Amino acid sequence: MLGPVILAASRSDAMRRLVSAAPMTKPVVERFIAGETVDEVVPIVKHLTDGGLEVSLDVVGEDITTPERSTAARDAYLELIERLDGLGLGERAEMSVKLSLFGQALPGGHELALANVRPVVEAAARIGTTVTLDAEDHTTLDSMFAIHEELRKDFPETGCVIQAYLFRTEDDARRLAADGSRVRIVKGAYKEPASVAYQDKAAIDKAYVRILKILMEGQGYPMIGSHDPRLIAITQELARRAGRKLHEYEFQMLYGIRGEEQVRLAAEGHRVRVYTAYGTDWYGYFMRRLAEKPANLLFFARSLITK
Ligand code: FDA
Numbered sequence: 606m607l608g609p610v611i612l613a614a615s616r617s618d619a620m621r622r623l624v625s626a627a628p629m630t631k632p633v634v635e636r637f638i639a640g641e642t643v644d645e646v647v648p649i650v651k652h653l654t655d656g657g658l659e660v661s662l663d664v665v666g667e668d669i670t671t672p673e674r675s676t677a678a679r680d681a682y683l684e685l686i687e688r689l690d691g692l693g694l695g696e697r698a699e700m701s702v703k704l705s706l707f708g709q710a711l712p713g714g715h716e717l718a719l720a721n722v723r724p725v726v727e728a729a730a731r732i733g734t735t736v737t738l739d740a741e742d743h744t745t746l747d748s749m750f751a752i753h754e755e756l757r758k759d760f761p762e763t764g765c766v767i768q769a770y771l772f773r774t775e776d777d778a779r780r781l782a783a784d785g786s787r788v789r790i791v792k793g794a795y796k797e798p799a800s801v802a803y804q805d806k807a808a809i810d811k812a813y814v815r816i817l818k819i820l821m822e823g824q825g826y827p828m829i830g831s832h833d834p835r836l837i838a839i840t841q842e843l844a845r846r847a848g849r850k851l852h853e854y855e856f857q858m859l860y861g862i863r864g865e866e867q868v869r870l871a872a873e874g875h876r877v878r879v880y881t882a883y884g885t886d887w888y889g890y891f892m893r894r895l896a897e898k899p900a901n902l903l904f905f906a907r908s909l910i911t912k
Contacts, residue, residue: 663700767816782819829855832863
């Protein structure tokens, strides 16, 4: 019941100001956000990769309202890539990008987002890595997939995310699997209407498995974005049946969630990538993490009361 309320709050400016300004928010935020600056995130990247994990770095932020903020976001990614170059991690450190941070919702936003993301993808390719386009709410997806297709003409390794809760996703999965794309499959983290998305957890999980099957049997590279133990076990079984070797797909989890499981899977020989978000505009990302697990909200509420 709480999830939808928190997701609605994740898009409220008044709540954003209230939660972001509260000093007691910080310790809770730090569980999910790996620092505010490149200097803070680089040691975390080193720690994770030294431990046998891989990373996908996300400069947090979304729904920006001026073109200047979109170019600032692009520059933040370019600065990050320059720093990653020094670490020599290649594809072990990729980037995740939200096109709404690159101006997708502004007038002329499709072209603006493409113009902003292209130099990031080019810079990533120069240091031997790539970029995955995150999936935001359903109204943004036609534009995201068109940008993904455009970028893949020059950079076929560019990935994208699909969300199991949307009715459209099985068709998207078939197209992307046939095209040989890198695809991250997730359950979906936004508040979506019943006209476009399953609302029931069991229906979402079933759709996830159907999509997983399509991806595993296809030509592309499946990236399984989930912490759900059942889906992780099903992935391993479907990969075995499809004849995929351990490095022909990967698991992905979020920084701060099920860290021991990340290490365990990596020790079994799986590729495990940790989606590592950092930056100052963490509000939307943080609220979605609270919405996914009500216990996080209790932890957060307790920290507000006991300070
Ligand atoms: P589920 O929510 O059923 O959780 C399974 C178990 O994982 C829980 O029982 C709990 O133990 C643990 N868990 C899950 N979330 C937790 C949390 N917040 N705090 C503590 N424990 C938690 N979504 C989207 O719409 N667009 C996107 O681009 C992405 N990108 C993305 C990248 C990666 C690498 C991941 C892992 C996830 C995303 N997501 C996303 C988020 C995704 O849609 C989904 O909301 C979360 O992954 C939670 O779903 P699970 O599959 O983990 O299952």
